[in-house]
Amino acid sequence: MINVKFSLAFEGNEADNNQLDFYDAADALTGFQRSLALTTHLVLNGEIITQAPSLKGARILxxxxxxxxxxxVTTVGMIMAGAHQLGTAPRDTVLGNLVTSAYDYVVNETLGFHVDFDKTLGEQYEEVQRQRKPIAPTITQSQMDALIEKCESSVKxxxxxxxxxxxxxxxxIKxxxxxxxxxxxxxxxxxxxYVNLTMQVERPIENTGRVSSYNINTFKGRIFVSNEHRPIPFDLAEGCRDFQSVQAVTQSLQRNARDRFGADGEVRFVAFRFESxxxxxxRLLITRVVPSANP
Structure with missing residues (x-):
């Protein structure tokens, strides 16, 4: 069994005397356990669940x-990853590191701190795929973004x-x-x-960015906006899901994958801002996409 420990330590005020309000402590522990369970299940099984008791392949003690x-201190004890049996030290180490990195990604992105998916989980999953028998299913950034949405209330x-x-x-949290x-x-x-309040700005803004991820099934993705210095989650509004708009988004994604600095990788859009x-x-709610003039 692979055991990864996660700790949640409250400090200051009455916590320094080893006590908290009972109701608040119970709520905090519920959020801690649920966010761990949903993250672990995605890493092990490649699917997103909404209820912590649905966790398969692991126990949280x-x-x-x-x-x-x-x-x-909690211990996430993993018995198996989907159909992949554990047992050899190098493979077990990869899986233990995946769960740690995935939870780090979920918590920090939820709190508003950008984590580069490609340089963290992306590189680790490349290592997984180089194995003759991969120990875990490959998780995409779109799946992680969906997981963040499910875990937001728990982190709160x-x-x-x-x-x-x-x-x-x-x-x-360690x-x-x-x-x-x-x-x-x-x-x-x-x-x-940051996590508690989200306000929609009344007037839409026009901007440009580079699409770094996009899910054709949910119309959600991330777009790197230069003046924000980070990729921003976005949704395509109902009226912005036509063929031309989606094509402009996917073209930006493809061109950005080929050349992260190429001029043809940018897409212009109109969107409502959602702020803390x-x-x-x-995040952004994109209401209009200006198709690229490049073929």
Missing amino acids: IKSPEQGSWKV EMHRPIYASKTAENAV STYKRAVTNIAEIDLDTFD STGRLK
Whole structure:
């Protein structure tokens, strides 16, 4: 069995005396467990679930809270990955690292911190595919984006002791696999403000960007906007799903894959901004795409 440990440690206020508001702690643990379960299931089985009890191929166990701060340690014990049996150290190491990186990606993207998919999970999945018998199904960025949507409410719940009873000031999320400790994220009132509130700006804006991922089934994707310095999640509005608009999006994706700096990889669009309470762009609803003049 592969065991990867994840910890959630609340600090400050009453948490320093090893106590939290009971209701808030229960909510936070529910969000912690659900986000871990959904992420682990996707890595192991290549499918997205919405209910934590549907987790297959793994168990999530919890230890008693530790003294000092209010800290709990969970163990994600993986028995198998879909139809792939575990057992050899190199293959097991790959899977343990995949779960750690996937959870890091989900939490940080949910909190508004950009993680480069290609340089993290993308490279790890390339290693998986080089194996004669891949240990896990390959997960796309579109699947990870769908998982982030499902986990957003859970990550919000993990903030409850911080914003509701205020029995804690912040919390630190870490993972431990073998002897490697990874600091995944720190959550506080600022990250709560980001994940809690999404406001649509009244007037649409016109901009250009490079499509970095797109799902033809959901009309969702990511587009790199230069003045934001990161890929932004987007949805094509109902009235923007015609052949020409979709073709312009997919052409940008294909051309961007060939040359990330080529002028023909950009697409012009009109969209509504969805922002956090501090004005940070969270996603775009694209209402019009200007087809490229290039063949």
